[in-house]
Amino acid sequence: MNYEDIKKLLFKIDPETVHTTVEKLTGLATYCPFVSGFMTKQSLHEDDILVQELFGTTFRNPVGLAAGYDKDGKMAGFLPALGFGYIEVGTVTPLPQDGNPKPRLFRHPEDETLQNAMGFNNGGMVALEKRLEKITPNVIPIGINIGKNKLTTPENTIDDYKKLVSRLESYGDYLVVNISSPNTPGLRDLQSEEFIENLFKEIKPLTQKPIFLKIAPDLEIDTAVSLCKKAVESKADGIIATNTTNDYSLIDGVEHMGGLSGKVLTEKSGALFEEIAKELYKKTTLISVGGIDNGEEAYRRIKAGASLVQVYTALIYKGPALLKEINSTIAKNLEKDGFKNIKEAIGANR
Secondary structure (H helix, E strand, O other): OOHHHHHHHHOOOOHHHHHHHHHHHHHHHOOOHHHHHHHHHHHOOOOHHHOEEEOOEEEOOOEEEOOOOOOOOOOOOOHHHHOOOEEEEEEEOOOOEOOOOOOOEEEEHHHOEEEEOOOOOEOOHHHHHHHHHHHOOOOOOEEEEEOOOOOOOHHHHHHHHHHHHHHHHHHOOEEEEEOOOOOOOOOHHHOOHHHHHHHHHHHHHHOOOOEEEEEOOOOOHHHHHHHHHHHHHOOOOEEEEOOOEOOHHHOOOOOOOOEEEEHHHHHHHHHHHHHHHHHHEOOEEEEEEOOOOOHHHHHHHHHHOOOEEEEOHHHHHHOOHHHHHHHHHHHHHHHHOOOOOHHHHOOOOO
């Protein structure tokens, strides 16, 4: 049975139920070397042309899993077998929280899009720490995406991020400040130059690990670029662009809740990334995410200035074979364009 047949069955079931089931199964598969070995053989595209070192860490390929898929790190031990070059867990908050009321995750199959209004549902930083401790040192690089608790007051928000950095920094290869999710009230209001400057002033001294800022795709281009520049000036080590969108005009008749990810985000996220890269390429490390569902789109983002790319929704619509397709296509394009290594292609269109 191929993935398309499996998907037809899965898509008859509530998406959050499917995700929870997959989470449990992959957790069990972690303890079965045969399953992990088989999946690695099927999914991993190994090629020296894709290998690069960033902030002292080796990435076997540039394709990572975006935050949100493995919030609690329950699948982190198995996910490398799918062929990822790195994964990002979270978003994790200091205290556990249930997230928003269900239903809160919806599929739009005709648009190859997901709509999520999860609300940072996670088991908290202590639970994540215990899971990551079991798989450290990591098989592949791991990023940890951090966010504030819903009930944290504005004046205590930075304290939430400080707690997370202090508690978790030793378990990840990099950290990501998430102030761009549309599902926590007031979170996107933190996307201001003053807050970003104050935040990085407080958290940078707490770790030697790189800290990235993740931004929303719904900002005005000039605002987004200015915020990213301010973050880099404030010692952020990189930018991840972008999070999900709350531009509901992208799908007809959609309920106005949560964020949209997947194919409808490709153009919007790609265009914003291009503008950010114009200003910050060579000044910092850039990661592009949003609507990347094939090797050609991933390669386009790399040539625009992305050192790394991330997928999420496309994995659900296209299945585990996606990783091998993207990486093999990138490798073929690198060879075709005369590059000896992916590092030479990053920003080649700038």
